[in-house]
Amino acid sequence: MxxxxxxxxxxxxxxxxxxxxxxxxxxxxxxxxxxxSGTGEDWPHLVRNVLPGASVTTFNLLVMVAIGTSSIGVASAWMMVAYEFPFRRTLSWALVLPLSVPAYLAAYAFAEFFHFSGPVQTFYRSIFGFQSARDYWFPDIRSTAGCALVLSSVLYPYVYLTTRIVFLMQGRNIADVARTLGAKPGRVFWRVLLPVARPAIVAGVALALMETINDIGAAEYLGVRTLTVAVYQTWLARGSLEGGAQIALIMLLLVFAILGAEQWARSNQRFHTGRATHMKAHPPRVVLKGFRGPLATLLVTLPVLLGFGIPVFVFGQYAMRxxxxxxxxxxxxxxxxxxxxxxxxxxxxxxxxxxxxxxxxxxxxxxxxxxxxxxxxxxxxxxxxxxxxxxxxxxxxxxxxxxxxxxxxxxxxxxxxxxxxxxxxxxxxxxxxxxxxxxxxxxxxxxxxxxxxxxxxxxxxxxxxxxxxxxxxxxxxxxxxxxxxxxxxxxxxxxxxxxxxxxxxxxxxxxxxxxxRSQPQDGAAAALVIIATALVPVLVLSRALARDREATL
The missing domain is CATH 1.10.3720.10 (MetI-like)
Incomplete structure (x- = not known):
């Protein structure tokens, strides 16, 4: 024995x-x-003048980022799995590239790209013959909605990755059964796969929201006073460490609430994963013919251009000069x-x-x-x-x-x-x-x-x-x-x-x-080095996606 x-x-x-x-x-x-442990003398000021506005702004920003990342991430994942169109294989891994761009760099690039003297407004004025900013209205990137656009553009890959895995690995049998009963791909998505993928979507959105709370550079540069910005301003502008710590504790409660949602999502994800079968049998993709193929390519390319193309273009131009x-x-x-x-x-x-x-x-x-x-x-x-x-x-x-x-x-x-x-x-x-x-x-x-x-x-x-x-x-x-x-x-x-x-x-x-100092062009070289450094793990992940038979067949 x-x-x-x-x-x-x-x-x-x-x-x-x-x-x-x-x-x-x-x-x-x-x-x-x-x-x-402090005297609490700053608390009345925080309650009256800081917390209400910063809390509402933070809540609105989180809601917008949640909607933006879930919409872009889920739609992109579904397009990759359900349809066949030009450059689908390349876009399947290119959609991950915005992860290499920190949010603060994206904010600097977006502000320059959509500025009055930037290429977008310049092109807009040339088409309609406008002479000054008073002649037309253009959305302000320096706003809560603009900040949400920036953050969603670089954070949506969290949702894309988690959701795409679920679409590939789970619900195959029930999706096939729905197709044999005559259900169209859109109906299969809304009635079958989306409910199955909901836990993964929540988990991906939770990661994006955690990064949103952590952000300081993008929100501050775009003039959005979130709770994170309020911590810095209370400490540096008012010289109140106690007040900054009190705001930080409120943020911590918000973080724990998001963590609770993420843990719930993980538990449900394990439940569904345990029932996934037939990993080698990938669902047939619908071939998009006519104008729908190029249109699908354009729609899926837009997130990549926003989250990765604009920062590289803006900082690349500055660096070349x-x-x-x-x-x-x-x-x-x-x-x-x-x-x-x-x-x-x-x-x-x-x-x-x-x-x-x-x-x-x-x-x-x-x-x-x-x-x-x-x-x-x-x-x-x-x-x-x-x-x-x-x-x-x-x-x-x-x-x-x-x-x-x-x-x-x-x-x-x-x-x-x-x-x-x-x-x-x-x-x-x-x-x-x-x-x-x-x-x-x-x-x-x-x-x-x-x-x-x-x-x-x-x-x-x-x-x-x-x-x-x-x-x-x-x-x-x-x-x-x-x-x-x-x-x-x-x-x-x-x-x-x-x-x-x-x-x-x-x-x-x-x-x-x-x-x-309103001179982001002076940091263009450093910005490109950061993006190039961050590209290393992203390219490794993208390469793994490109080799994934489920993604490339």
Missing amino acids: ARAVKRPHHPGLRLGALLVCAIVLLPVISLAYVAL RLDQFASPELANAFFNTVMTASTTAVITVALALFLLNATRLVRSPDVAVTVRLASIGYALPGGILGLGLLFVLARFDNTLDSFMRTYFDRSTGLLLMGSAAGIVIACTIRFLALAEGSIRSGLEKLPGRLDEAARSLGRTPMQSAVSVLLPLLAPAILTAAVLVFVDTAKELSATILLRPFGFSTLATHVYENAS
């Missing part, structure tokens, strides 16, 4: 997982402490800071994700599972909230350490964390830990369940089996996680603005600073 392998308790792993969880929750605890920007010391310094910060964050985040997954694998107990789950909530925290909460913690740590060193060693440490990029690295590590953990976990779940235990039965210790067996097999998943964290850190703006030391500039803040 084989001897049962005794599973050790691993107290070090328990303690380490608890420590990581505490660090992740520390900004939220700090934020709540600052918000509730100012090629000297690529050799400027400011851009080189921002690029170096971005690479250094993003690389450090990627290494630390992947290491922590591997540690948490190893703790879950070796210590199979509910308390460790809950601890690891709590350590992954950082991705739900908007960068502004996370940055504001960390600001208090890091400042207190620096001041306490400096006071201790002055008292006992007569030496000053200064701003050890706040005076370096450490704050940005910590914030991005907390925020993107769930992203790395999820990517590596997906790779781990594809491996045989008893693989490492087989190695341990041959005399390997748990650490040896993890290093010699699991890590080599997980190398692709680890690399994917590192690339995703690197790119998201390079694009991060909200937390970077709050936590960067004086004189420290990344590519994102370099573009933001120029846009704040």
Whole structure:
């Protein structure tokens, strides 16, 4: 009889997982402490003059973004799955390209593209013979609706991806049955597939809304005063950290509400997925003949042109006129800071994700599972909230350490964390830990369940089996996680603005600073570098979609 392998308790792993969880929750605890421990003298002003307008604006923006992303994402996914038209295969992966454009870059590009002197209004005036802006009406991009258009243009791929997978993988049998009963593709969509895909649509919209709440650059530049903008203005303009923390707590409640909807969507998604069958049999597509084929191509191309084409066109034109920007010391310094910060964050985040997954694998107990789950909530925290909460913690740590060193060693440490990029690295590590953990976990779940235990039965210790067996097999998943964290850190703006030391500039803040001076063209080169960097994981995803037999047949 084989001897049962005794599973050790691993107290070090328990303690380490608890420590990581505490660090992740520390900004939220700090934020709540600052918000509730003040005098409350700013609260009446916030209730009368800030919260009503900012809350209504934020609610309207979220509703518009939800409608925009769901409409574009679901319609595009349905067109890809149900119909055959020119360039369908190319567009099936091109629809993902707007994910490489941060919202703040899209806002700067849209504002220039739809400006009075931009190509759209110039063409409009040339057609109708208008001479000035007083002669005609044109929609203002610097409005809540304009901001919603910008955000929807770059965030709809979240809905497109989740919905397209459902249309391909689920409801095949019931859709085929509906077709055999004479139902047209449109009726199959509304009565069969759309109800089945509703959980996936909600999940995709929830991700888009989380990014909308996190946005600061687009809303501020377009003059839309959301709750996120109100946090910055209350803190910087009024000098009220307490007031900014109170608004941030209200935003946190909104985030938890969206998370609740997302969790509901995930549970329902698992329910439907368990019933999907016949994965190899793809539904027949309706060939669009005559003018309907080119029309479908045009309609599906529009989202790509809006979310990806306009930013690349605008910043590409600016960069071509100012090629000297690529050799400027400011851009080189921002690029170096971005690479250094993003690389450090990627290494630390992947290491922590591997540690948490190893703790879950070796210590199979509910308390460790809950601890690891709590350590992954950082991705739900908007960068502004996370940055504001960390600001208090890091400042207190620096001041306490400096006071201790002055008292006992007569030496000053200064701003050890706040005076370096450490704050940005910590914030991005907390925020993107769930992203790395999820990517590596997906790779781990594809491996045989008893693989490492087989190695341990041959005399390997748990650490040896993890290093010699699991890590080599997980190398692709680890690399994917590192690339995703690197790119998201390079694009991060909200937390970077709050936590960067004086004189420290990344590519994102370099573009933001120029846009704040109404000179986005001065940051064109940096904007193109950001988009090119973000294209790496998007192109990998697009390539996977292009190889997907279900998408290309």
